[in-house]
Amino acid sequence: MRELYELCGASPEVVFSPYCWRVRLALAHKGLDFASRPLRFADKEPLAFSGQQLVPVLRDGETTVHDSLAIFRHLDEHYPEHSLLGGVPGESRLRLIDQYVALDLRPALFRLLVLRILECIDPADRDYFRQSREKALGMSLEAFADRDAGQAQLARALQPLSALLAGQPWLDGAAPGGADYLVGGFFFWAWCLGEQLWPEDSPVGAWFHRLLAFCEERQGPVQRAANS
Amino acid sequence: MRELYELCGASPEVVFSPYCWRVRLALAHKGLDFASRPLRFADKEPLAFSGQQLVPVLRDGETTVHDSLAIFRHLDEHYPEHSLLGGVPGESRLRLIDQYVALDLRPALFRLLVLRILECIDPADRDYFRQSREKALGMSLEAFADRDAGQAQLARALQPLSALLAGQPWLDGAAPGGADYLVGGFFFWAWCLGEQLWPEDSPVGAWFHRLLAFCEERQGPVQRAANS
Numbered sequence: 541m542r543e544l545y546e547l548c549g550a551s552p553e554v555v556f557s558p559y560c561w562r563v564r565l566a567l568a569h570k571g572l573d574f575a576s577r578p579l580r581f582a583d584k585e586p587l588a589f590s591g592q593q594l595v596p597v598l599r600d601g602e603t604t605v606h607d608s609l610a611i612f613r614h615l616d617e618h619y620p621e622h623s624l625l626g627g628v629p630g631e632s633r634l635r636l637i638d639q640y641v642a643l644d645l646r647p648a649l650f651r652l653l654v655l656r657i658l659e660c661i662d663p664a665d666r667d668y669f670r671q672s673r674e675k676a677l678g679m680s681l682e683a684f685a686d687r688d689a690g691q692a693q694l695a696r697a698l699q700p701l702s703a704l705l706a707g708q709p710w711l712d713g714a715a716p717g718g719a720d721y722l723v724g725g726f727f728f729w730a731w732c733l734g735e736q737l738w739p740e741d742s743p744v745g746a747w748f749h750r751l752l753a754f755c756e757e758r759q760g761p762v763q764r765a766a767n768s
Numbered sequence: 769m770r771e772l773y774e775l776c777g778a779s780p781e782v783v784f785s786p787y788c789w790r791v792r793l794a795l796a797h798k799g800l801d802f803a804s805r806p807l808r809f810a811d812k813e814p815l816a817f818s819g820q821q822l823v824p825v826l827r828d829g830e831t832t833v834h835d836s837l838a839i840f841r842h843l844d845e846h847y848p849e850h851s852l853l854g855g856v857p858g859e860s861r862l863r864l865i866d867q868y869v870a871l872d873l874r875p876a877l878f879r880l881l882v883l884r885i886l887e888c889i890d891p892a893d894r895d896y897f898r899q900s901r902e903k904a905l906g907m908s909l910e911a912f913a914d915r916d917a918g919q920a921q922l923a924r925a926l927q928p929l930s931a932l933l934a935g936q937p938w939l940d941g942a943a944p945g946g947a948d949y950l951v952g953g954f955f956f957w958a959w960c961l962g963e964q965l966w967p968e969d970s971p972v973g974a975w976f977h978r979l980l981a982f983c984e985e986r987q988g989p990v991q992r993a994a995n996s
Contacts, residue, residue, distance in 0.1 A: 623857075626854070626855065626857035626858055628941050628942075629854035629945045629946065629947065630854055630857050630858045631941070632932075632938075632939060632940050632945075633854070633940070633947055636865055636939060636947065637864055640928050642931075643928055696871070699867070699871055700871055701864075701867075703870075704860075704864050711861075712856070712860050712861070714856075717860075719857065719861055
């Protein structure tokens, strides 16, 4: 029995955390099925068994693992075929790419998505979400959600991805791999919230659609939040 | 017979191109010796045999290779022990990291180093250097060389490296590898021009000194430009 605890919006079918999407894509890569356990922001109690409060948490038989890259490692150790991490330098390079994602891509998308997240989450989660994020940002969500600034940040964050994807179909080369899921999780975040923030007819747009098709072929249709 | 054609300043002993340093470090990694063929910016004729005009060029027996990552691949193919690229996802991830370096680290360091490069190169190269770079930048070198802007850019570019190196000695993990040389070449660029632009007592500063010690142990003292 394999269970993935992940973050959902008001509708339990719409899961949108970028870190949870990394794990969904990694499970698709390994050809492993799982039962989704969607949680709302305030649902901390069901995670108590994991000894911490953040999703994604994977319960795989007797083993419980949290943190997306720790879950990649768990999957490689228990299901070694089709490595996600790609050996010793592969894992370290993935961690460096993750640092660039945290500096560039995540903040750009968060700025563009923050008000949409507020809309899509359960009404009971909204005060918690607003207060915790406004405290971290030092400003109101509305002031932070500057569309022009977000689009400029995103254009910059897409540059390295576009440059690589102009010459090859996947970030990991000829076939999708750990780097595609590590970065791609952030694109599913936007997509599941009903947004598409990157140009469709671009190397990045084409790559995202390949990744979406890869995922839907293995796990069925991806549920998106309805437009308000 | 192995020859490395690389870029030098007014003194042929000071070689400072970041892309050439990548190759020097890769040769150190493989334990291969080589004869340096230092060229000034205007010396294009000695490269004619390579069919193009840019350093680094490696002549390795009958084979001629240019472009630092193509040289990494050549070295892995001909001297497979201690892989630089690290297999299929490893090479692709290195190319993605290279895109981030091109977007963040290279422009930050170039802004901080440009006037120092002008000082260190052969006087006969200075007009060529100034004209070609000012045309590309759309402004004078002096206007471009804004110290505060460069330091702010560099602080940002160092963040992902610092975050990773806070937890491990090398970018590639427990031992130095392709990612260390790919990124490290840019630190040797500054170092050989007589600059140290990053905090010594930081994860990045400690990493650079490990890389310098690794290189000097295998290839002898690194020559730096004298202060003017």
